[in-house]
Every structure is written in C-alpha cells, then in structure tokens.
Amino acid sequence: MSKFILHVNGRSHEVDVAPETPLLWVLRDHLDMVGTKFGCGIGQCAACTVHLDGVPSRACLTPVSAAASVKVTTIEGLSPDGQHPLQRAWCELDVAQCGYCQAGQLMSAAALLARNPSPTDGDIDEAMAGNICRCATYYRIRAGIHRAAELSAAAREARA
Amino acid sequence: MSAALPSPIGRRSFLRLAAIGGGGLVLGCYVRPSGMAQVAKPDSGTVDGVFIPNAFIRIAPDGKVTVYSARPEVGQGIKTSLPMVVAEELGADWKSVSVVTAPLDAAFGPQFAGGSMSTPMSYEAMRKVGAAARTMLVQAAAQAWGVPAGECAAENGAVRHLPSGRTLGFGELVARASALPVPDDAAVKLKDPKDFTLLGTRVGGVDNEKVVTGQPLFGIDQRRPGMLHAVYEKSPVWGARPLGANLDHVKSLPGVRDAFIVDRTVPAGQITGLVPGVAIVADSTWAAFSARGELKVTWEDGPMPDSSWDDFARQAGELAKAAPGSAGVAVARRDGDTGAAFAGAARVVEASYSYPFLSHTNLEPQNCLVHVQGDHAEVWAPTQNPDGARKLAAQVLGIPPENVQVNITRIGGGFGRRLDSDPVAEAAAISQRLGVPIKLTWNRTDDLQHDHYRPGGFHFMKGAVDAKGALSAWRGHHVSFGSTMGGDAFPARFVPNYELFTSNLENGVPQGPWRAPGSNTYAWVTCCFLDELAHAAGRDPVEFNLALLGDRELVPGTGPRSQPYDAARMRNVLRRVAEKSGWGKALPRGRGMGLGYYFSHQGYIAEVAEVTVTQAGALKVDRVVAVVDVGSQIVNLSGAENQVQGSITDGLNAAWRQELDIQKGRVVQTNFHEYPMLRMPDAPRVIEIHFEKTPHPPTGLGEPALPPLAPAVYNAIFAATGKRVRQLPISRSDLSWS
Numbered sequence: 001m002s003k004f005i006l007h008v009n010g011r012s013h014e015v016d017v018a019p020e021t022p023l024l025w026v027l028r029d030h031l032d033m034v035g036t037k038f039g040c041g042i043g044q045c046a047a048c049t050v051h052l053d054g055v056p057s058r059a060c061l062t063p064v065s066a067a068a069s070v071k072v073t074t075i076e077g078l079s080p081d082g083q084h085p086l087q088r089a090w091c092e093l094d095v096a097q098c099g100y101c102q103a104g105q106l107m108s109a110a111a112l113l114a115r116n117p118s119p120t121d122g123d124i125d126e127a128m129a130g131n132i133c134r135c136a137t138y139y140r141i142r143a144g145i146h147r148a149a150e151l152s153a154a155a156r157e158a159r160a
Numbered sequence: 161m162s163a164a165l166p167s168p169i170g171r172r173s174f175l176r177l178a179a180i181g182g183g184g185l186v187l188g189c190y191v192r193p194s195g196m197a198q199v200a201k202p203d204s205g206t207v208d209g210v211f212i213p214n215a216f217i218r219i220a221p222d223g224k225v226t227v228y229s230a231r232p233e234v235g236q237g238i239k240t241s242l243p244m245v246v247a248e249e250l251g252a253d254w255k256s257v258s259v260v261t262a263p264l265d266a267a268f269g270p271q272f273a274g275g276s277m278s279t280p281m282s283y284e285a286m287r288k289v290g291a292a293a294r295t296m297l298v299q300a301a302a303q304a305w306g307v308p309a310g311e312c313a314a315e316n317g318a319v320r321h322l323p324s325g326r327t328l329g330f331g332e333l334v335a336r337a338s339a340l341p342v343p344d345d346a347a348v349k350l351k352d353p354k355d356f357t358l359l360g361t362r363v364g365g366v367d368n369e370k371v372v373t374g375q376p377l378f379g380i381d382q383r384r385p386g387m388l389h390a391v392y393e394k395s396p397v398w399g400a401r402p403l404g405a406n407l408d409h410v411k412s413l414p415g416v417r418d419a420f421i422v423d424r425t426v427p428a429g430q431i432t433g434l435v436p437g438v439a440i441v442a443d444s445t446w447a448a449f450s451a452r453g454e455l456k457v458t459w460e461d462g463p464m465p466d467s468s469w470d471d472f473a474r475q476a477g478e479l480a481k482a483a484p485g486s487a488g489v490a491v492a493r494r495d496g497d498t499g500a501a502f503a504g505a506a507r508v509v510e511a512s513y514s515y516p517f518l519s520h521t522n523l524e525p526q527n528c529l530v531h532v533q534g535d536h537a538e539v540w541a542p543t544q545n546p547d548g549a550r551k552l553a554a555q556v557l558g559i560p561p562e563n564v565q566v567n568i569t570r571i572g573g574g575f576g577r578r579l580d581s582d583p584v585a586e587a588a589a590i591s592q593r594l595g596v597p598i599k600l601t602w603n604r605t606d607d608l609q610h611d612h613y614r615p616g617g618f619h620f621m622k623g624a625v626d627a628k629g630a631l632s633a634w635r636g637h638h639v640s641f642g643s644t645m646g647g648d649a650f651p652a653r654f655v656p657n658y659e660l661f662t663s664n665l666e667n668g669v670p671q672g673p674w675r676a677p678g679s680n681t682y683a684w685v686t687c688c689f690l691d692e693l694a695h696a697a698g699r700d701p702v703e704f705n706l707a708l709l710g711d712r713e714l715v716p717g718t719g720p721r722s723q724p725y726d727a728a729r730m731r732n733v734l735r736r737v738a739e740k741s742g743w744g745k746a747l748p749r750g751r752g753m754g755l756g757y758y759f760s761h762q763g764y765i766a767e768v769a770e771v772t773v774t775q776a777g778a779l780k781v782d783r784v785v786a787v788v789d790v791g792s793q794i795v796n797l798s799g800a801e802n803q804v805q806g807s808i809t810d811g812l813n814a815a816w817r818q819e820l821d822i823q824k825g826r827v828v829q830t831n832f833h834e835y836p837m838l839r840m841p842d843a844p845r846v847i848e849i850h851f852e853k854t855p856h857p858p859t860g861l862g863e864p865a866l867p868p869l870a871p872a873v874y875n876a877i878f879a880a881t882g883k884r885v886r887q888l889p890i891s892r893s894d895l896s897w898s
Contacts, residue, residue: 001414018414018450025446029389034381035374037572039523040604041449044832047523075374087372094364094798097806098235099371100378100524100572125841132832134523134573135235136809138843140802 004068008033009077015064023067024048024059027074035075035103039132046131049104050074056111075103078110085155086110089147097135105131109145117156118149211334213293213342215267216246216286223317223331225250225257230268231278232544233261233367234574235806236862237799238278240366242286244796248358249290249351251297251314252330259366264546264566271568273544274579274673276761276860279795283858291350295343300336301328315357353793362798367570377570379542380527384597387529388417391448392586392600393455394437396609397825398668400462401436410440410455415447419455422589426556431670432612434556434585441594445601464668465825469616472665472822473514476618476639479663480512488663489637493647493719496657498622501633505624507696513621513685515888516819518614518674519827519835524572525607528587531597535559537588542571544578552581553588576673580612605830612672613820613827615641619685624657629697631690631708633657641667643678646721650686650759653715653725654708668825675810676863679760680870684815684888687756687871692884701755701875702738706731725759729854733757733766733787740850741768741785750774750897751782752879756868763864764789767808769872773880777896779816781873783846784808786865791858794851803861804849811869813838817891 006013006023008031015030022041027033027050039047041060048059051073059067078084086106089095096102105128112119112127119127124145133141211219218226227246233239243259246252262268270281294314301319302309305326312319318327353359370377395402402421410419418441426434438457442448482489502508529540530553537557543549546566554561571578587600602610617640626632634655638645644662652658674680694704709727717723734757737743743753750773757766770783786804794800817836821828829835870888877895878884885893 017444018446021444021446025444025449029444029446032383033374034376034378037378037523038380038445038525038601040832042604042831042833045523045837075372078373082369082373087369090372091364091368094362094368094802096235096365096368096371097237097802098233098523098571098573099365099367102371103374106372121845128840130839132523132837132839134521134575134810134837136806136813136838136843137802138809138838138840139805139845139847142840142843142845 004064006064006068006072007070008072009074017064019063019065021064022060023050023062023064023072026064027059033074033076037100037103039101044132045101046108047101047104049107049131051107051111054111054114056108075107078106084110085148085151086113086144088151089144093140093144093147095137095140095144097137101131101133105133105141109141109148112145113148113152117152119145209334211338213296213337214289216289217250217293219330219334221331221334223256223329225252225317225330227257227259228262228268229259230262230271231282232271232273232546232568232571234273234544234571234578236273236278236803237365237796238273240363241795241799242278242282243366244358244363245283245286246290248356249287250294251316253317254358254363256317261568264550264568271546272548272579273574274576276763276862276864279858279860280762283795287350288345288348291348292343295348296337296340297330297333299340300333304328304333304336360794360797363796364798378524378572379529379540379569380524380572380601382529382540382569383599384529384531387597387599388441388443388594389445389448390439390441390587390590390598390600391452391603392437392439392590393452393457394435394606394610395459395462397459397462397465398670399431399435400459400465402438403458403460405438405455405457410451413451413454415443416451417441417443418594419451420593424589426552426585432580432672433552433582434589435582437586439590441590441598449603462668462825467668467822467825469516469822472616472667473618475665479639480618480620480637484659484661490662492645492660492662493652494659495652498633498635498657498659501657502622502624504626505632506627508622508624509692509696510622511689511692511886513619513688513886515616515681515684517616517669517822518814518818519608519611519820520573520575520577520674521607521835521837522573522575522577525604526583526602527600528583529597529599530584530587530591532557532588532591532595536563537591538565538567539584539588540567540569541581541584542569542578543581543584544571544574544576545581548579549581549584552585556585556588557592575675576677577611580672604832608829608831608835609827610670612670614674614680615643615669615671617641617681621685621689623689623693625693625697629699631655631693635659637661637663639663639665641665641669642671645678645682646723647719648717648721648723648725649682650725651690651708653718654710669822676760676866679758679867680814681888683756683758683760683867684870684874687758687868688874688886691754691871691875691878700744702734702743705755705757706734709734726764729764729789730757730759732854733764733789733852736850736852737766737768737785737787740787740848741770743768750880752876752881754872754875754877754879756870756872756875758864758867760867761864762790762859763861765865765868767865767868767872769869769876771873771876771880773877773895773897775897777894779877779890779895781812781844783848784844784869784872785848787850787852788865789852789854790861790864791856792853793858795858800851800861801849804865805847807863807865808847808869809838809843811866812842812844812873815870815873815889816842817889819889819892
C-alpha cells in the first residue's frame with residue numbers, strides 16, 4: 001500500500017492503496033465517485049473515460065500512481081452545475097436509454113468539443129469510436145454532440 | 161432490518177397500501193378495501209398531510225405529486241412512460257411530478273420488465289390509477305365550491321370550475337380529498353384520448369439529469385456501511401464443480417477477508433441459478449479482482465465437456481437428412497401436400513441458414529448487493545425480475561421469500577439477461593456466510609462465459625412458387641437447442657402447403673431470453689427466404705409479400721402455441737414502408753434496398769434498409785426506414801422513437817459481427833476485443849420512423865423493432881451485390897463483387 005494525493009474535480013484526496021490499483025476503482029471504491037463506470041477492464045468499452053489534464057483516458061487502465069501527478073476530471077466534475085452544453089443537449093434530446101455508458105460518452109465528447117468546437121460527422125466517428133453503447137443510442141449521441149456544439153456557439157455569440 | 165425503504169412513505173404505510181390490491185391485481189389496484197382514502201399518519205419518514213389515494217400516487221399539501229414507478233428501468237423508458245400515463249389521467253402538471261422507483265411490493269402488481277409486456281399489462285391500469293385520484297380531487301373541489309362535480313375538470317395540477325373559472329390547486333384539495341371514499345371502478349371515467357395533452361408528446365427521461373451528472377443510480381453503484389466486495393469464479397465448462405483451490409494462498413493476499421468454495425446448485429440440477437464456484441471476499445473490488453488473478457482451481461470435467469459449435473453444426477446437418485417424424489425430428493405443423501406442390505412447382509428453392517449463440521453483454525456487468533442478517537435479507541439488484549430474485553435468494557438462504565426485501569435499482573442494460581437472478585443467488589450465499597453486506601461484481605469474462613445465451617440454430621428451407629408466381633409450398637426444418645419455432649410461425653396459415661419440422665440438440669449451454677427471443681432470428685430466416693422466393697418468382701419483394709398476406713384481416717391462431725396474426729395491420733405497414741422509403745427507386749450496382757417485416761411482442765413492424773457495399777465488400781448501412789404499428793397510442797414519443805432507433809442499431813450490432821464460438825464445453829471469447837460491438841462509425845446515420853396509429857390497445861416497444869432489421873439488411877446486400885448470404889453474422893461472409 002502507498003499513499004497518493006489525487007486531484008479530482010478541483011479537490012485533493014489522499015488515498016492509501018496498492019500503486020497498481022486502477023484509477024477507476026480508486027474513484028469508485030475509495031472516493032465514492034461512482035459516475036465513472038466499469039465495463040470491460042481492458043480499455044475496450046470506454047465507459048470509464050475520465051480526463052487526465054484534459055485528455056480523455058481510460059480509468060480502468062490508468063494506475064493510481066500515474067494519476068497522482070495530473071488533474072483528474074470525472075463526470076461528476078464535468079461542470080459545476082450539470083449545465084455543460086453536452087449535459088444540456090443530452091437532456092434536451094433524451095439521449096440515454098439505460099444510461100450506463102453515457103458518462104464515458106460525455107467525457108469523450110467533451111474532450112472532442114474542447115479541441116474542435118464544431119465537429120463534422122467524420123470527426124465524431126473518429127473521436128467516439130472507442131465508446132460502446134450497448135443500447136446503441138449512437139444516433140442520438142451524434143445528434144447530442146451536434147446540438148451541444150450549437151449551444152456552445154450560441155453562448156459564444158451571446159458573449160461576443 | 162435496519163435499513164429504511166428507499167421511499168418517502170414509511171414501512172407501515174406501505175404495508176397498509178399493500179393491502180390495497182394483493183398480488184394478482186392489475187386493474188383493481190387503486191381500490192382501497194376500507195373504502196376510505198387516508199391522510200398518511202406520521203410513520204417513520206412520512207410527511208403528514210399527504211394524500212395517498214392509492215399505492216402509486218401521493219400528493220403533498222404543497223401540490224407536489226409523487227408517482228411510483230413499479231417496473232424496473234432497463235433503458236426501455238418505463239420509469240418515465242407509465243408515470244406519464246398516471247399524470248395524464250390525474251391532470252397533473254408533469255413539471256411538478258417526481259417519479260420514485262417502487263421497491264418490490266405486492267401493492268404494485270406485476271413488477272417484472274420483460275417481453276415488452278409493461279405497456280400492454282399496465283397501460284389501462286395506470287390510467288385508472290390516475291383517473292381515480294383525479295375523480296376524488298374533482299369531487300373535493302366541487303364540495304368546496306358547492307357545485308356539481310360535472311362542472312369541474314382537473315388540468316395542470318389544479319381543479320377548475322369551468323363556468324366560473326375558479327381554480328384550486330391539488331395541494332389545496334389534499335385534506336378534503338383524503339376524507340372522500342375511493343370511487344368505484346364504474347364511477348371513474350377515463351379521459352377521451354383526444355384530450356390527452358401529455359401522452360404522445362416527447363418527454364425526456366425522468367433520470368436524465370442524474371445520468372448525465374454521474375449519480376449513483378445503478379446496481380453496481382450501491383453501497384452499504386460495512387460492505388465488503390466479492391468475486392465468484394465458476395468453471396468455464398458450464399456446470400463443473402470445483403474439486404479444490406489454493407484458498408490459503410488467496411486468503412493471505414492483501415485486502416482479502418475470505419476465500420471459500422461454494423459447492424451447491426440451487427435450484428438443484430439447473431445451471432441458471434446458483435452453481436458451484438469459488439468466492440473471494442475483499443476490502444475493495446480491486447483487491448478481490450487482484451486476488452482472483454492468483455486463484456488456482458481444479459475443476460471436474462463437467463457434464464458436457466466436449467460441446468462445440470462445429471459438432472452442433474455436424475449434428476444439425478445429419479438431422480436435416482432424417483425423415484420427419486423419425487427420432488429427433490418432430491412435426492410442428494403440416495398443412496396441405498408439400499410433396500405434390502414441390503412436384504408441380506414452377507420454381508423450387510432450397511437453402512440452409514445458420515445463426516450463432518449470442519451474449520447479452522449488458523454494459524453494466526452482472527452484480528448484486530445483498531445483506532443477510534439471520535433469517536432476513538435485503539437485496540439491491542439491477543434485476544428485470546425482482547420477484548424471481550426474491551424467490552431465488554430465499555431458496556438459496558433457506559428463508560421465506562417474505563423475509564427478503566428487494567430494492568430495484570436502475571439497470572445498465574437488460575435485454576433479457578436480468579430476468580435470471582444468478583448474481584443475486586451468488587451474493588446471497590456469500591453474504592450469508594459472512595453476515596455483512598456483500599457487493600458481488602462480475603468481470604467481463606464472467607459475463608461473456610457465464611451468460612444465459614441466445615441459442616444458435618439452423619434452418620433447412622425448401623420453398624416453391626407456382627406458375628403464377630405465388631408461394632405454393634414452404635417447408636422448414638428448424639434445429640436448435642431447447643426452444644424451436646412454433647407451428648404458427650409465419651408464413652403458416654398464408655400458404656396452402658406448409659410443413660415445419662423441429663429438432664433439439666443436446667448441449668450443456670445455459671440459455672435465456674435475448675431481446676425479442678425467437679423472433680430475433682426467425683424474422684431473419686423467414687424474410688430472407690421469402691426474398692429468395694420472390695426473386696425466384698421474378699416478382700418485386702414488397703408486391704410478393706403483400707400478395708402472400710392476401711386479403712384477410714385477423715387470422716386466428718392454431719395449435720398449442722397459437723398466435724393470432726392481423727394481416728391487415730401487416731399489409732398496412734408494408735405498404736407504408738414502401739411508400740416512405742422510396743421503394744423501387746433505381747440504385748447503382750453496389751447499393752440496394754431490402755425489406756424486413758415481422759410481428760412480435762404484439763407489434764407489426766416493417767423496415768427497409770438501404771446499404772452500400774463496395775466492390776471490395778465493405779458494408780455501410782446508409783438509411784433505415786421503419787413503419788411501426790403498436791396500437792392506438794404512443795405514450796412517450798421521444799422514448800418510443802429512442803426504442804426504435806436503438807432496436808434498429810442493436811439489430812445491426814447483433815447481425816454484423818457478433819458470434820460466440822463454443823469449444824470444449826465453454827465459450828471461447830473473453831472480452832470485447834473478441835466479441836466486437838457496433839460502434840459509432842458503423843451506426844446508421846439516417847433512421848426514419850413512422851408510427852401508424854391503429855384502433856388496438858397500446859403495446860410495448862422494447863423488442864419488436866429489432867427482428868425486421870437483420871433481414872432488411874441481408875436482403876439489401878443481395879439487392880446491392882447479387883450475393884445471397886445465409887449465415888449470421890454478416891462478417892462470416894465475403895461481400896465483395898465484381
């Protein structure tokens with residue numbers, strides 16, 4: 001066991017765990033942040049996607065020792081009030097079915113929009129190909145990303 | 161039992177409410193036997209002054225309405241749609257309605273989620289639940305104003321006196337309504353559907369905000385004080401017992417609290433409940449997972465250690481040659497004289513179709529939290545079948561079912577897998593030994609190798625068209641594993657000479673319902689073979705199938721698994737899908753349209769897929785058009801469209817690349833890298849959905865839009881390439897053309 005200081009969603013947490021423990025399980029079992037989901041454990045489904053210094057990463061493959069030096073953002077910290085344009089778009093378009101994969105979808109999509117504010121369908125295919133939705137809500141996920149891009153553009157215009 | 165119910169009503173109130181209906185209720189569930197509504201007394205957790213007209217509704221003095229959702233939410237949207245039905249009839253303002261998941265309790269009637277049955281079973285009942293409460297609120301307002309109740313109407317959370325325009329909010333009526341007798345069934349008038357303001361509109365899921373902010377909704381998210389984490393290793397060969405394991409070593413590993421063999425099978429002789437295995441209990445999920453990596457178990461051989469897909473295929477081929485009625489070949493139906501029809505046919509077509517075993521691959525791995533204390537247990541489970549979970553847990557624990565309290569969580573995908581309760585049984589057995597709350601978590605390999613699979617199967621087909629191009633004979637031999645086509649399988653009753661033979665192969669593979677059981681492959685075989693016959697007759701497939709359906713209306717079912725078939729409803733969706741899809745338009749080589757249609761789960765659905773296949777054989781599904789007849793009323797338009805979009809895309813998911821290989825009595829695949837799921841780039845970008853409203857009771861949409869998709873795509877592939885492929889999944893076949 002070793003002690004690590006994790007910086008998650010702007011707060012610091014000390015945990016005492018084996019260094020190889022995946023960030024996923026530290027979040028879920030030790031920090032009681034269960035929004036990040038377990039799906040496959042081998043980086044194939046992306047339900048566990050979090051941002052490490054803004055880069056979308058699979059928490060199931062990230063040892064806690066590698067997460068301690070970076071800023072971790074989880075679905076719980078995607079926005080302070082649940083009003084990230086993607087979260088608004090997801091509610092407006094009623095994207096989710098079971099909802100289990102959606103935290104990972106949102107984190108992948110948020111990283112996409114952060115670097116590409118108005119993605120094409122091709123950009124969406126590329127950025128979202130790692131995320132499995134077993135309910136197969138891809139049609140609405142795509143629409144949700146486009147809608148969030150519109151909401152962000154409108155907000156930028158309003159500020160300008 | 162220290163834990164409170166996850167509901168704002170205390171346990172005593174619930175027990176009182178439970179007396180309202182009894183176990184078998186559906187329609188009578190709002191009738192209180194005492195005949196009196198009551199303001200809830202201040203039981204633990206009860207807010208005083210709350211109007212509780214029945215088990216499903218409570219209205220607080222501030223006007224806030226709470227509606228209980230009885231059925232498990234697996235992503236089918238039922239937690240939103242059935243409360244909408246209650247709110248519509250109640251006249252509530254949807255914005256002021258909160259929806260709470262009910263625990264398992266007889267007061268709520270049937271609580272399973274499966275077979276697309278929730279809507280057909282509960283739609284009318286939920287209307288009456290809402291209408292009964294509305295009747296009482298209207299009476300209360302009429303009393304307050306001293307006017308006839310007939311002059312008052314409930315809307316947007318208030319009762320309005322129509323002549324004067326006066327209103328009283330529901331909250332203001334709570335005290336008075338609570339003193340009124342619950343009205344008789346006959347006195348409760350349902351709304352005219354043309355006055356609906358909420359049903360048929362697009363309403364977002366009631367948990368959407370919690371989903372997008374990562375709140376702990378799912379089974380795997382549950383936790384209790386003092387909880388430990390467990391894993392459970394079973395033999396990869398189904399049903400094999402552990403003979404020994406390095407338990408002392410495992411127990412010495414960091415964070416491990418216990419490791420032990422469970423050598424029980426409950427129910428006895430079955431492989432879909434509790435089966436023998438090795439449990440490891442640890443302080444954290446990762447500690448349990450890590451320790452499992454060092455677990456070494458010696459397994460017995462198991463009952464069928466040599467089962468393999470290749471051997472199943474060989475046996476099926478032999479059965480196909482055996483005479484109908486001989487050993488292993490049952491005659492499920494025989495109409496007319498197929499022999500004579502084949503002899504006199506203009507064209508005869510023979511073909512063999514096969515499809516593999518599939519896994520459900522719920523994205524939330526199987527899991528369960530159980531706390532056993534003495535002869536009581538509390539369960540938190542992502543289960544489609546809470547009553548089944550209760551009974552199995554009770555059986556494993558040797559306690560009465562009523563001593564098991566089941567809390568229903570949101571479910572990270574059902575698809576039929578969670579109608580079975582094996583993870584509940586495992587968690588219960590482990591918690592019983594340790595006496596603390598145990599959260600059991602399966603990993604993905606457990607999930608793939610210990611699923612209760614969609615059975616694979618083989619269809620040996622022979623069909624004929626006569627000189628006029630009409631289908632004159634149909635003969636099918638279905639070989640599968642315990643569940644085969646029934647004698648009413650389409651096109652039975654629509655072709656004069658029809659034979660269906662069935663065979664079941666012995667195997668050791670656990671099986672269970674997979675989204676649209678049976679139909680998910682029968683539609684594919686049936687519509688693909690009909691497409692072959694249409695082309696053999698030189699006729700357009702839509703026109704050929706319309707002719708097959710003839711001019712009859714409701715065709716009665718026949719035989720032991722009889723199923724009426726409404727030919728008029730099917731003809732309608734066929735015509736409409738041809739119209740909406742632009743059927744018959746000229747397309748270049750490499751592009752094509754295909755038709756699939758099927759009646760299942762009480763829905764009549766036709767789909768046209770439009771595909772592109774490159775010369776090198778790369779497939780893209782460009783567009784799918786669906787015409788859906790599930791009766792007179794779409795409950796939640798957003799949810800209904802979502803189910804159809806999802807079913808279409810999931811149908812493609814299953815049809816394109818999914819197959820399990822079975823070797824040496826076990827599934828070979830271990831994770832998603834070996835069992836590919838459809839991903840964003842392959843999902844159809846254009847999906848058009850048209851609902852046909854017909855004067856029939858509303859039925860469910862969790863399943864019936866899936867079966868037509870695979871044949872629509874296969875028939876489109878043929879139209880695009882001229883290649884007829886007859887195996888699922890698509891990835892087994894080379895689609896290249898020149």
